Amino acid sequence: MKGPLSGVRVLDFGLLTAGANTSAMLGDLGAEVLKIESGAYLDPFRVVGKMDDDDGWWNRSPQFRFTNRNKRGLALNLKSPDGQRVIRELAAHCDVVVENFRRGVLDRAGLGYEAMKAVNPRIVFAAISSQGDTGPERMNVSFGSTLDATSGIASLTGYRGEQPRISGMDVNYPDQIVSLFATGIVITAVMEARRSGKGAFLDFSQREVASFTLGEEILAASANPSHTLAPRDNGAQQDAYRCKDGRWMAVTHDEPGLAAWCANQNRDDAVAALLARGIAAAPCNDGSDLLSNQDLAGVTLVRDEHGGLVKGLPYRLDGKGITIERAAPDLGQHTDEVLRELLGYGDAELARLKISGVTSTTPTVGDV
Amino acid sequence: MPTDLPLARFTIVEVTDSGVPLCLRLATSLAAKIAADLGADVLKIEPPGGDAVRTLPPLLPAGASALFQFLNTSKRSLVLDLGTERGRAHLVKLLDRADACLFEEPAAIAALARAGKATPIEIAAFPVEMNAAARPVSELAIQALGGLMHMIGEPERKPLKLGGHQASYAAGLTAFTGLTAALAGRDAGQAAPKVRVSLTEVMQWVNWKAASGAAATGVSPGREGRRSEFQIVPCRDGHVAVVYTVTQWPATRALIGDPRLENPKFATRAGRRTHIAELYDIITPWFADKTRAEIQKTAQAKGVPFGPIFTPAELLKAEQYVARGFLAEMTAPDIGKVLIPQLPVQWNGRSFAPRPAPSLGSKELGRKELAA
Numbered sequence: 001m002k003g004p005l006s007g008v009r010v011l012d013f014g015l016l017t018a019g020a021n022t023s024a025m026l027g028d029l030g031a032e033v034l035k036i037e038s039g040a041y042l043d044p045f046r047v048v049g050k051m052d053d054d055d056g057w058w059n060r061s062p063q064f065r066f067t068n069r070n071k072r073g074l075a076l077n078l079k080s081p082d083g084q085r086v087i088r089e090l091a092a093h094c095d096v097v098v099e100n101f102r103r104g105v106l107d108r109a110g111l112g113y114e115a116m117k118a119v120n121p122r123i124v125f126a127a128i129s130s131q132g133d134t135g136p137e138r139m140n141v142s143f144g145s146t147l148d149a150t151s152g153i154a155s156l157t158g159y160r161g162e163q164p165r166i167s168g169m170d171v172n173y174p175d176q177i178v179s180l181f182a183t184g185i186v187i188t189a190v191m192e193a194r195r196s197g198k199g200a201f202l203d204f205s206q207r208e209v210a211s212f213t214l215g216e217e218i219l220a221a222s223a224n225p226s227h228t229l230a231p232r233d234n235g236a237q238q239d240a241y242r243c244k245d246g247r248w249m250a251v252t253h254d255e256p257g258l259a260a261w262c263a264n265q266n267r268d269d270a271v272a273a274l275l276a277r278g279i280a281a282a283p284c285n286d287g288s289d290l291l292s293n294q295d296l297a298g299v300t301l302v303r304d305e306h307g308g309l310v311k312g313l314p315y316r317l318d319g320k321g322i323t324i325e326r327a328a329p330d331l332g333q334h335t336d337e338v339l340r341e342l343l344g345y346g347d348a349e350l351a352r353l354k355i356s357g358v359t360s361t362t363p364t365v366g367d368v
Numbered sequence: 369m370p371t372d373l374p375l376a377r378f379t380i381v382e383v384t385d386s387g388v389p390l391c392l393r394l395a396t397s398l399a400a401k402i403a404a405d406l407g408a409d410v411l412k413i414e415p416p417g418g419d420a421v422r423t424l425p426p427l428l429p430a431g432a433s434a435l436f437q438f439l440n441t442s443k444r445s446l447v448l449d450l451g452t453e454r455g456r457a458h459l460v461k462l463l464d465r466a467d468a469c470l471f472e473e474p475a476a477i478a479a480l481a482r483a484g485k486a487t488p489i490e491i492a493a494f495p496v497e498m499n500a501a502a503r504p505v506s507e508l509a510i511q512a513l514g515g516l517m518h519m520i521g522e523p524e525r526k527p528l529k530l531g532g533h534q535a536s537y538a539a540g541l542t543a544f545t546g547l548t549a550a551l552a553g554r555d556a557g558q559a560a561p562k563v564r565v566s567l568t569e570v571m572q573w574v575n576w577k578a579a580s581g582a583a584a585t586g587v588s589p590g591r592e593g594r595r596s597e598f599q600i601v602p603c604r605d606g607h608v609a610v611v612y613t614v615t616q617w618p619a620t621r622a623l624i625g626d627p628r629l630e631n632p633k634f635a636t637r638a639g640r641r642t643h644i645a646e647l648y649d650i651i652t653p654w655f656a657d658k659t660r661a662e663i664q665k666t667a668q669a670k671g672v673p674f675g676p677i678f679t680p681a682e683l684l685k686a687e688q689y690v691a692r693g694f695l696a697e698m699t700a701p702d703i704g705k706v707l708i709p710q711l712p713v714q715w716n717g718r719s720f721a722p723r724p725a726p727s728l729g730s731k732e733l734g735r736k737e738l739a740a
Contacts, residue, residue, distance in 0.1 A: 004553035062584040135691035141673045149609035149675030156531020170589040176574040184545035208712035213537045215438035220426035221681035222707035240526040250512035282509035286518045287578030287588030298495030298569040309583040314542045314573040317561035
């Protein structure tokens with residue numbers, strides 16, 4: 001694929017959104033992405049999105065397929081010395097590693113930054129974790145909205161005078177924004193590695209990324225101990241209103257009687273009338289609205305070769321979005337192909353790895 | 369300017385044109401600020417009256433805007449009246465020497481910036497397909513349009529926005545990544561891609577589970593409030609977000625330690641969701657007499673990811689942030705001494721300490737820049 005990152009190869013240990021999507025965004029810019037899983041440890045999105053119990057269920061999760069398009073997939077056992085050796089050999093042919101395991105997992109497998117740097121000094125190693133790679137809370141577990149709470153975002157979210165709110169499991173907001181930042185830093189480090197021949201260890205804390213979005217509030221609080229947050233709600237002089245047809249809209253405007261006026265209009269009429277008056281107004285869309293309005297979707301949604309809906313781009317380059325050249329990989333779909341191509345493995349070696357369980361195309365986990 | 373920073377060899381122009389919607393301005397400024405903290409020479413072109421964000425809340429005790437300070441660290445300010453021929457000619461000259469130019473779609477100089485030698489990074493409100501460059505816009509409207517508000521709050525009550533400037537800032541992070549892609553293209557001797565970021569597309573992209581869920585099941589996910597498995601409960605000194613994965617439920621049940629949770633109806637996710645009010649009646653009292661710190665400690669010891677809710681003021685003292693040096697001290701005459709979040713990355717253990725935002729550019733700086 002052409003693009004500013006063509007020629008860059010990514011070894012992708014990314015799971016769920018934060019890691020897997022950082023690699024996906026690098027791929028969107030032309031990098032070649034090799035996603036590494038293991039029969040003993042699938043990307044949890046394969047499991048979270050389980051649709052049925054039939055054979056191959058692990059290849060059908062919509063969430064997995066949404067995020068991992070345009071990648072090739074390998075399954076290599078990270079716990080076996082042979083699997084670890086193969087991964088180090090692959091790292092010698094890669095420019096970037098992306099991982100969001102719990103701290104210490106890759107180090108224990110002999111696949112941490114120091115080990116990768118020893119085989120490839122140019123490697124840019126992006127470690128994405130909930131609290132960062134250092135500090136007393138580095139081993140803390142978190143899941144999605146844990147970070148809405150601990151980052152401060154929840155303290156600014158909610159109904160007026162009521163308790164704080166989180167974005168919840170169908171949004172998990174802090175997980176979504178990390179890749180938007182991490183991708184740019186990885187690109188910066190790749191430029192630096194191209195210039196200097198030296199790679200970098202990039203330590204991202206998802207909690208810090210979320211708190212960074214409240215920078216002005218943290219700054220204000222530091223300057224003035226009595227600084228108070230604005231009351232939780234939809235903001236000053238703006239709010240959401242229910243219309244006659246029962247649908248909601250948001251309006252950035254305050255005028256006596258506005259709520260009653262909205263209640264007497266159908267939503268689309270009310271939005272149009274307010275826009276005509278120069279007032280910012282918009283329908284509170286749901287997922288079905290987003291699906292059905294292609295002008296609104298812009299380049300954010302694309303179809304893969306099977307007609308499945310997958311993730312597009314958050315921006316457009318030279319006016320364009322992306323095309324899907326390959327659907328998300330089945331587990332271990334490209335293991336043999338990539339090991340032949342990059343490492344020159346032959347039939348005998350590939351058969352040996354398969355028999356010894358280093359490579360696989362089926363999960364070794366039990367019922368999930 | 370430290371020259372060992374990774375973007376030190378790049379010059380970037382940020383055009384602050386008058387009359388642009390503020391939610392777009394914040395996105396542009398955030399993207400340019402990240403590049404500036406990483407060492408790029410960012411020239412912020414301001415109109416004679418200055419960027420309108422200079423007066424926006426929250427305000428510091430001395431009157432300066434904390435919002436402006438946060439979004440404009442490490443930049444230089446240059447005043448140009450882009451309403452005049454002379455001002456626009458100066459801008460073109462600057463663009464000849466710069467690597468990239470960040471600006472907003474509704475700006476009067478947009479056509480000029482798109483045609484310059486610097487790679488254009490354009491921030492817009494809406495997708496091109498909506499053909500709506502002049503449509504009124506706000507942070508709230510973007511969160512509504514992109515479907516985020518539909519996801520937050522109680523199902524029978526009004527939808528809520530997520531706190532802060534999330535539509536602007538998510539777009540700002542995206543524009544920063546687009547900017548680095550353009551710089552990498554130039555660096556590799558390619559024609560760099562022109563980048564366009566719309567707040568509406570970024571919001572939908574971030575909220576992808578709404579569209580994905582609707583496509584997979586035919587029904588859109590939406591705000592669940594009190595019907596959600598994850599809720600906020602009060603504790604002795606504040607609130608805690610109850611969060612756990614399916615595999616963490618047994619540990620969560622053991623942590624709360626109430627025998628009623630052994631009832632088979634709570635054994636599966638579907639069962640817990642059906643009986644969610646009863647489940648919360650059982651677990652809520654466990655939190656009441658404990659502090660957030662106690663709850664976090666005992667929960668983490670069992671591998672349960674409950675989230676104590678902190679305010680921005682409390683984060684100033686968060687042990688993890690202090691240990692990692694996430695908040696840097698910054699001092700300037702007009703702001704005094706403040707703590708500011710640094711870029712959320714450590715690069716070989718190094719942080720990127722921001723330099724204070726510039727005061728409104730002087731004519732001297734202008735002459736020097738334009739003489740080059």
